[in-house]
Amino acid sequence: MSIQVVLLPGLLCDDAVWVDQREALSRIADCHVPDYGMRRSIADMVDHVLASVDASTLLVAGHSMGGRVALEIARRAPDRVAALALLDTGYEARDAGEAGAKEQAARFALLDTARAKGMRAMGEAWTPGMVHPSRLASEVYESILKMIERSTPEKFEAQIRALLDRPDATPVLAEIRCPTVLVCGTEDRWSPLSRHEEMQARMREATLHAIETCGHMSTMERPEAVTGILVEWAERAVRA
Template sequence: MDPVVMIPGLGSDGAVWQPTIDLLSPDVECQVGDTLSDDSLPGMAARILKHAPPKFALAGVSMGGMVALEIMRVAADRVARLFLCDTNARPDTPEQTTRRRSANAAMLATDDLAALAAPSIACMVHPKADLRVRDALLQMTLRVGAATYVRQNEAVMARRDLLSVLTTIAVPTMVVVGADDRMTPPAFSQAISEAVSGATIRVIPECGHLPPIEKPTAVARLIREWLQGGRSPQ
């Protein structure tokens, strides 16, 4: 099977994918892309491409899906398969931009990042999400830090409309979404799957915005299905 490059979402590091990676190991080679060092989605895409294998399968969650589409825009020939999880190809609405700016201001002003992050984590995950998942997300938020979160959020706000990329995708594509995602509701993923020729869509029950850490067993199963389905272009 192709090695899989996995891209984390906003305010995330490799921990968001680790439970899924653990379930795929050792027979699926996984590499987590660096989204913590750049101030634009194209910059993140370029860094990931620099360190990725010559040919790879590509999986992105949330902001990571946006970075994955940037990679498809500039280096589609290197991507064998595409897995888009709880993401959005459209630019922000004015209301979304306003919320992001408010979030950035709060992040830079707080002296208690843990207290500030708790309501956001509660919004991201399903109400039934395990407390260990919530704690892992909190610890991840503290590791990533406010400055990196703000830099990533600015990059997301500045993103181009990625809808035009969708119609150019010619590799096996799976679109996955948590049924109860309140941040990028299933309609966003449905629109992506309809725009990508031959794409399949899978909805994970009782799951919020971050399936790779909320429902790793389901995500690992879907990744195996995705990797084994059809033929990878040569």
């Protein structure tokens, strides 16, 4: 049986978001961090990810937007997914009412900033709420800004459109049969802990880990804690 760990990055993230976890998990199985390129829907991202891995058994972990990709992979290829990890993410579609319109306007306002002033300037406006306040002047925060700066407004627009049209994964949660871990920073203001508690309540085999003193970027903010959880998760799946 061939096994591969798939580490799915979130909005404007690249393999830097998984550096610590990838190093540790690669001792257990081959690791793959996909690049979504210019794909403009969650479905297209899933097609790309599934086409890029050839192992018969997948251990799938997704952070933020990557968690939504992971849920769709679990729906589309349940026989291949032996374990699932969802970090700082969500499961519902965009609200159809005023809240949804507000989300769309806020996302496109950031895109306008990226086009007018560059990705770094957009990141400086966007990212303060993504980390724990104690990390605003840290090397981790600078690493996040540099990661955003490596991307482009065109890629940002493609991923915004994918998120705005995201599918409702509520029915998927009840269908998942593989062991699942949920991970969330206790100070995550983008995908709060309460949302992960809702997800856990809808799932059969999910364990929730709350990471203290941590915002949305848990894999980078508290790498040792997150890596420990994911190593145990992967080792258990490989032994099964």
